[in-house]
Amino acid sequence: MRAVRYDRYGPPEVLHVADVPDPVATPGEVLVDVHASGAGLGEVAIREGRLRTVMPGKLPRGIGNDFAGVVVHDAGGFHAGDRVWGVLPWRTFGATAERIALPAARLAPAPANLTLTEAAALPVSGTTVLTALDDRITLRRGDRLLVRGAAGAVGVVAVQYGRAVGAHVTALAGARALDLVRELGADEALDYRTTSPADLGRFDVVLDLVGTQLRAYRRLLSPKGRLIALVADPDHLLRSLLAGLLPGVVAFSNNPPAARIAQLTALVEQGAIRPVISATLPMTEAAEAHRRVAKGGVPGRLVLTRA
Numbered sequence: 001m002r003a004v005r006y007d008r009y010g011p012p013e014v015l016h017v018a019d020v021p022d023p024v025a026t027p028g029e030v031l032v033d034v035h036a037s038g039a040g041l042g043e044v045a046i047r048e049g050r051l052r053t054v055m056p057g058k059l060p061r062g063i064g065n066d067f068a069g070v071v072v073h074d075a076g077g078f079h080a081g082d083r084v085w086g087v088l089p090w091r092t093f094g095a096t097a098e099r100i101a102l103p104a105a106r107l108a109p110a111p112a113n114l115t116l117t118e119a120a121a122l123p124v125s126g127t128t129v130l131t132a133l134d135d136r137i138t139l140r141r142g143d144r145l146l147v148r149g150a151a152g153a154v155g156v157v158a159v160q161y162g163r164a165v166g167a168h169v170t171a172l173a174g175a176r177a178l179d180l181v182r183e184l185g186a187d188e189a190l191d192y193r194t195t196s197p198a199d200l201g202r203f204d205v206v207l208d209l210v211g212t213q214l215r216a217y218r219r220l221l222s223p224k225g226r227l228i229a230l231v232a233d234p235d236h237l238l239r240s241l242l243a244g245l246l247p248g249v250v251a252f253s254n255n256p257p258a259a260r261i262a263q264l265t266a267l268v269e270q271g272a273i274r275p276v277i278s279a280t281l282p283m284t285e286a287a288e289a290h291r292r293v294a295k296g297g298v299p300g301r302l303v304l305t306r307a
């Protein structure tokens, strides 16, 4: 089968499609024919080798942590032909491939109201938001939520989840994405390039998807408020890790159980969350996908199809 691989750390051009042996499912694992997978900013720093001290691993390596596809054989409570979506085990990559084997506990039925290409935009982003706002803390109706990075792949889901819960959502995003984040449910949408923390009010929850100025944003918290810090700045890893230990700061690395993936399926089927896709490219254009996510400026998640 074909899969995207890189044999050395480096620029996007290290990504290529390789012919590799078909994966074999061990007991408890399910084989899935992948229709589409997500490509995200987090993997750019890994491919560049900037995170190798905290995420060592052997090369060659694959890319892609989430996907949507179809089950190949009956296994792990799933049946051949089932439409599924999921997230590979913690800190493993390789979903940008024609076929994968993974534990049944990382899968759930894909939402019936989405195509598999649309669905591939959501598993990592959606479960990250649910872990942040429904597990590590519980966002409630009337809470004041600030989403920093609101037009990104995770941010567009956080804004929609905030609206679904009935929170008051303030979105910091690029100027061209302000209408989109309002449409997704933000009560206020502000251009991050012209807004400083001092221009903002108080928040019960700050969801940070940028990784800089954490101390300044932490000062905006109400007395029982929480700042959820999801980004370690690859250029200042120690500072980022220390900021995660400050009182009121919650930091985690997304590692969703099956129940959370299924919770996301339900929210999408109820219409509370919809995918926002910046572009759909075939996996042969993985290098171009990484160039685009690193450049930024386009809202939502980039999806790679198997074609």
Ligand SMILES: NC(=O)c1ccc[n+]([C@@H]2O[C@H](COP(=O)([O-])OP(=O)(O)OC[C@H]3O[C@@H](n4cnc5c(N)ncnc54)[C@H](OP(=O)(O)O)[C@@H]3O)[C@@H](O)[C@H]2O)c1
Pocket (backbone or CB within 6 Å): 040, 041, 042, 043, 124, 125, 128, 148, 149, 150, 151, 152, 153, 154, 155, 172, 173, 174, 175, 192, 209, 210, 229, 230, 231, 252, 253, 254, 255, 293, 295, 296, 297, 298, 299, 300, 301
């Ligand atoms: N800890 C975890 O479990 C976890 C899980 C998922 C993702 N993440 C991390 O979360 C980050 C965001 O992920 P993503 O997939 O949503 O990335 P993304 O799609 O690239 O989104 C990032 C967004 O941040 C915006 N932005 C950049 N600088 C900003 C600033 N100073 N203020 C406000 N917004 C700013 C960008 O806007 P422009 O493009 O217009 O500049 C872009 O829309 C990544 O670093 C990723 O690694 C962590």
